[in-house]
Amino acid sequence: MSGEHGNASSKAMELLKRAGRWQIWEFALWLVAIAAIFTLPSQMLILTEIAILALFAVSLDLILGYAGIVSLGHTAFFGLGAYAAGLFAIYVSGEPVIGLVAAALVSGLFGLLTSFLVLRGSDLTRLMTTFGVAMLLAELVNQAAWLTGGADGLSGVMLNPILGYFEFDLWGRTGYIYCLIVLVVLTYIARRIVNSPFGLSLKAIKRNQRRASMLGISPTRRIVAVYTISAAYAGIAGALLTQTTSFVSPDVLAFHRSAEVLLVLVIGGVGYLYGGVFGAVIFSILRNWLSVITPQYWMFWIGLVLIIIVLVGRERLTRWQTLLPGAARHRQQANMQHTIAEESK
Numbered sequence: 460m461s462g463e464h465g466n467a468s469s470k471a472m473e474l475l476k477r478a479g480r481w482q483i484w485e486f487a488l489w490l491v492a493i494a495a496i497f498t499l500p501s502q503m504l505i506l507t508e509i510a511i512l513a514l515f516a517v518s519l520d521l522i523l524g525y526a527g528i529v530s531l532g533h534t535a536f537f538g539l540g541a542y543a544a545g546l547f548a549i550y551v552s553g554e555p556v557i558g559l560v561a562a563a564l565v566s567g568l569f570g571l572l573t574s575f576l577v578l579r580g581s582d583l584t585r586l587m588t589t590f591g592v593a594m595l596l597a598e599l600v601n602q603a604a605w606l607t608g609g610a611d612g613l614s615g616v617m618l619n620p621i622l623g624y625f626e627f628d629l630w631g632r633t634g635y636i637y638c639l640i641v642l643v644v645l646t647y648i649a650r651r652i653v654n655s656p657f658g659l660s661l662k663a664i665k666r667n668q669r670r671a672s673m674l675g676i677s678p679t680r681r682i683v684a685v686y687t688i689s690a691a692y693a694g695i696a697g698a699l700l701t702q703t704t705s706f707v708s709p710d711v712l713a714f715h716r717s718a719e720v721l722l723v724l725v726i727g728g729v730g731y732l733y734g735g736v737f738g739a740v741i742f743s744i745l746r747n748w749l750s751v752i753t754p755q756y757w758m759f760w761i762g763l764v765l766i767i768i769v770l771v772g773r774e775r776l777t778r779w780q781t782l783l784p785g786a787a788r789h790r791q792q793a794n795m796q797h798t799i800a801e802e803s804k
Contacts, residue, residue: 488736492639496632503631509743510638511699515716516723516735517642517649518692524730525653526685527665529582531717532593533693535573538712540566540694542600544701545613553619555702559641562698563691570690574683590714597712612708616701627703634703641699642736645692649732652688661685722761725768 495506515537522528540562547561573592577585600607607613620626627633652658663671664678672678701707710716719742727738745764749757 485733488733489643496636500630500632503635505743505747507631507635507638507703509739510635510642511696511703512720512723512743513736513739514638514642514645514699515693515696515720516727516739517646517732518689518696519720520724520729520732520735521649521653521685521689521692523724524732524734525658525661525665526682528577528682528686529585530577530589531586531714531721532589532591533689533720534712534714534716535589535593535596536566536570536690536693537697537700537716538593538600538709539569539596539697541697541701541707541711542607542613543694544698545616545707546606548616548618548702549613553617554623555618555621555637558618558702559695559698562694566694566697567687567691571683571687574686574690577686578679578682590717593712593714593717597709600712601709608708610709612706614706616705616707618702618705631703638699638703641695645695646732646736649692652685653732657681657684722765725765 492506492510495502499506515533518536519530519533522530543562543565544558547558548555551561552558576588576592601609603609604611618627621633621637625633625637653661660671660676660681663674663676664681668678697711700711723738723742724734725738726741727734727736742761745761746757749760753760
């Protein structure tokens with residue numbers, strides 16, 4: 460029996476290693492993002508916005524797509540990171556990279572403290588709890604005008620050149636490159652996390668938490684861990700917004716940001732990280748295009764797109780994923796992982 464378990468474990472580890480390997484289309488995606496620096500010099504601000512939104516969506520996908528935690532208040536960590544970076548730049552240091560680390564620590568700690576609120580209850584309970592946390596934080600920021608600037612926002616955020624060498628420019632080129640590098644690095648780390656035994660255990664918890672507990676997996680510890688990591692990611696995304704705009708206002712804690720990032724994942728898909736990246740690109744392009752064509756009614760068309768996705772089914776609209784190199788192999792690996800999990804019980 461122990462030999463069978465050892466054989467199953469070795470197969471699972473081999474499959475995880477294969478799943479963690481980068482695919483050709485992933486390299487192509489990032490090469491296109493790099494090429495945009497030279498081919499779209501006038502669109503740097505929009506591209507920066509897309510990179511920040513993509514990172515925000517990746518942070519939500521970590522808990523939604525892999526742990527099954529639905530949140531309507533993920534903007535709490537985004538906004539907290541934004542204010543942490545702004546206050547850090549004003550009162551401590553204008554070094555952007557250190558500011559990112561500070562924002563990640565603050566948001567991650569807040570995520571750790573509030574993670575216990577989402578451990579129990581149904582999806583509806585989690586939705587209301589996370590939404591309530593975001594509302595409380597937004598009101599706190601609004602009332603603490605002596606520190607945050609209140610409704611007028613926090614101005615006077617002055618940043619030094621990145622690492623002392625790369626100064627932010629008016630055209631947003633440095634800002635986009637900076638955000639893109641952060642997005643690539645954090646996406647790589649997230650891929651390592653989800654394609655590890657820890658990530659596999661998260662999928663087991665999402666599928667059946669009680670059954671995972673019976674197999675010796677601790678849902679509490681893993682949910683707290685991934686929720687904290689997700690909060691830190693969202694905080695970094697918020698910090699990037701502050702650093703690239705040199706301003707932060709209570710809008711970063713508004714409900715529409717939580718709804719927006721959920722819509723991004725609905726468009727791009729959940730549970731494979733790149734859904735946040737693709738969804739951010741599609742959503743941002745649609746929003747900017749529709750706001751030019753119909754400035755007063757662009758939200759109507761976004762809503763119509765959402766309804767079509769729900770009625771038709773996202774699976775039908777995203778069949779292009781099956782055409783990506785390695786897609787068939789990924790499906791086969793997923794089936795083998797499920798078989799190994801069943802055999803190891």
